[in-house]
Amino acid sequence: MTGPYxxxxxxxxxxVFGGGSVGVDPIVVHGxxxxxxxxxxxxxxxAVVVGGGxxxxxxxxxxxGMDRDRADYMGMLGTVMNCLALQDFLEKEGVQTxxxxxxxxxxxxxxxxxxxxxxxxxxxxxxxxxxxxxxxxFSTDTVAAQRALEVGADVLLMGKQxxxxxxxxxxxxDPSAVKFDELTYDDFLLxxxxxxxxxxxxxxxxxxxxMVFFGLDNPGSIVAVVSGEKIGTTVHA
Ligand code: UDP
Numbered sequence: 001m002t003g004p005y006x007x008x009x010x011x012x013x014x015x016v017f018g019g020g021s022v023g024v025d026p027i028v029v030h031g032x033x034x035x036x037x038x039x040x041x042x043x044x045x046x047a048v049v050v051g052g053g054x055x056x057x058x059x060x061x062x063x064x065g066m067d068r069d070r071a072d073y074m075g076m077l078g079t080v081m082n083c084l085a086l087q088d089f090l091e092k093e094g095v096q097t098x099x100x101x102x103x104x105x106x107x108x109x110x111x112x113x114x115x116x117x118x119x120x121x122x123x124x125x126x127x128x129x130x131x132x133x134x135x136x137x138f139s140t141d142t143v144a145a146q147r148a149l150e151v152g153a154d155v156l157l158m159g160k161q162x163x164x165x166x167x168x169x170x171x172x173x174d175p176s177a178v179k180f181d182e183l184t185y186d187d188f189l190l191x192x193x194x195x196x197x198x199x200x201x202x203x204x205x206x207x208x209x210x211m212v213f214f215g216l217d218n219p220g221s222i223v224a225v226v227s228g229e230k231i232g233t234t235v236h237a
Contacts, residue, residue, distance in 0.1 A: 003227035009148035015161040018054030033089030035222035049144035052078035072136035083130035102134030141200035164215030165233035
């Protein structure tokens with residue numbers, strides 16, 4: 001272990017995998033995998049929850065006329081493709097991995113078994129959690145908070161594409177948006193900031209789970225945040 005954390009939960013939004021487009025950008029995933037490999041080899045245990053917004057978001061498909069539940073299942077299946085891409089590039093870096101999914105798909109992944117996930121982490125394997133919670137109406141942010149708590153991660157690191165922390169407004173749309181270096185959970189909720197969903201933040205608050213929001217556009221950012229460097233936005237009590 002090199003930094004302040006023995007075990008981290010890394011949430012990678014789907015946008016990261018697509019490099020801003022639909023599908024998976026192998027160059028971007030390779031870059032993320034290289035950094036995760038570096039921190040794992042240095043002794044930090046890493047679990048990952050993967051989003052799926054680069055394929056489908058249930059709420060958007062619902063706007064197009066689909067039934068929300070079925071659209072959400074499509075969203076969850078999309079996350080699994082990202083898991084397999086990350087698994088592939090991590091193994092090419094010589095890191096052992098396991099994918100665990102909340103929807104059973106035995107040919108490609110283990111089912112979600114938290115105690116087994118912890119054993120994998122202890123052995124230095126990266127555990128990649130896919131298919132969200134297996135339940136519609138949830139987000140992968142909330143799953144990241146729940147899995148972080150269940151496997152005993154010291155911190156939840158929220159990796160974002162195109163933004164390097166939490167801002168007062170969307171910096172892509174509002175040039176007057178200000179970045180917060182630190183924020184309390186309550187402020188986050190009161191300001192109704194959209195960078196993560198409120199369920200995830202309130203779960204973190206109620207269970208005193210530390211969170212850091214950071215950008216993935218800088219090639220060294222995962223290594224930096226895992227080693228405790230003050231980047232992005234820290235959310236605390
Ligand atoms: N989803 C779901 N239940 C979950 C997690 C995800 O129904 O527990 C669906 C939901 O439709 C969501 C989609 O999967 O829009 C992709 O997940 P998310 O939007 O959280 O991905 P991200 O924004 O991180 O890319």
